[in-house]
């Protein structure tokens with residue numbers, strides 16, 4: 001068995017774990033990243049696409065936003081479509097000039113991995129963490145299995161950045177952990193297609209047949225989503241059916257069709273809201289999807305994960321370098337305040353845009369949508385939350 005020592009053992013090389021590693025490296029705090037999957041796998045995993053205003057600025061400030069600034073697509077508005085009519089929400093006019101940036105999550109992951117490897121920071125891909133031990137002692141231990149056998153990492157702190165199915169939250173005893181959860185009666189079928197985006201801005205559409213979202217990745221690649229039953233399978237959705245349904249749900253009189261093209265990637269994701277409290281147990285700190293999940297309708301998951309890391313990195317550096325434990329003591333409460341605001345916004349967007357079998361609920365959804373397009377105050381709340389809920 002191989003044994004290593006470090007200051008912070010980071011479980012997971014998603015956006016959260018990689019950004020934490022980067023910030024600790026910059027502050028001179030030794031760390032090791034342990035990732036179950038291969039580098040190729042995490043660099044190709046297609047997921048989020050919208051990065052908030054403050055998060056983009058923060059990434060740039062810490063030297064991780066160079067390609068993001070160059071290649072990311074800055075958006076000043078989004079469209080809300082319902083009752084076959086489209087309404088623009090002028091995000092930057094309503095949110096004090098703030099914008100959002102469309103940039104694939106895997107592109108940010110690639111950038112952070114490249115920065116890490118350039119510094120020679122220890123990164124173990126294909127290492128599955130199987131146990132976290134002695135979390136309430138002074139020297140916690142992380143046990144992992146890699147291609148060459150077992151690895152034992154002794155550290156001062158463990159950062160659980162291992163996503164929603166990881167080992168970190170499971171290591172917190174049931175008597176300490178409170179889990180708040182809601183499952184929604186729909187899922188999203190997402191595709192990535194080689195097709196020039198039909199519009200310049202994102203479109204969130206509520207149609208009687210279900211939700212649809214038009215997004216993009218570049219001038220030649222579109223990213224689209226359809227709300228489907230949680231029991232749906234990809235086999236039931238051949239390409240023709242996907243395009244037909246997207247055209248039905250997104251059509252308006254002035255733009256009846258979306259641009260079609262070969263589908264490069266497709267997946268179905270269930271929609272859930274989860275909050276785990278507290279986000280700390282002894283010397284284990286959990287961050288990102290490991291601690292909370294939001295349904296994707298508000299585009300908040302990755303932004304929240306990166307927001308947690310900003311708080312966590314400062315807290316760990318203060319503790320390790322200056323022996324100051326105040327930020328670490330406050331870590332969970334500081335994050336949860338923002339996490340619940342993101343849960344509220346994601347729940348609001350989800351419930352407003354996914355038609356229901358319940359007529360009363362549908363009436364409420366219409367009233368909410370009409371309020372957003374009729375009231376500058378309502379649109380302002382939406383725009384501020386959408387552009388910069390994390391306020392980094």
Ligand code: FAD
Nearest residue numbers: 012014015016036048049050129163288289300301302303
């Ligand atoms: P992850 O990205 O899940 O990373 C966790 C890592 O830990 C993974 O690499 C995993 O392999 C690894 N791991 C797990 N278990 C172990 C183990 N035992 N040992 C070692 N490694 C382990 N968010 C937004 O902000 N904007 C959006 O527009 C948006 N759209 C989305 C659309 C879809 C369809 C989906 C599915 C999600 C979307 N999200 C969005 C959410 C976003 O993708 C997640 O919130 C984000 O990936 C969270 O990052 P993370 O680093 O916390 O977790």
Ligand code: DHB
Nearest residue numbers: 048049215296297298299
């Ligand atoms: C994308 C994903 C989202 O969840 C969202 O709300 C908006 C855009 C995207 O993948 O581009």
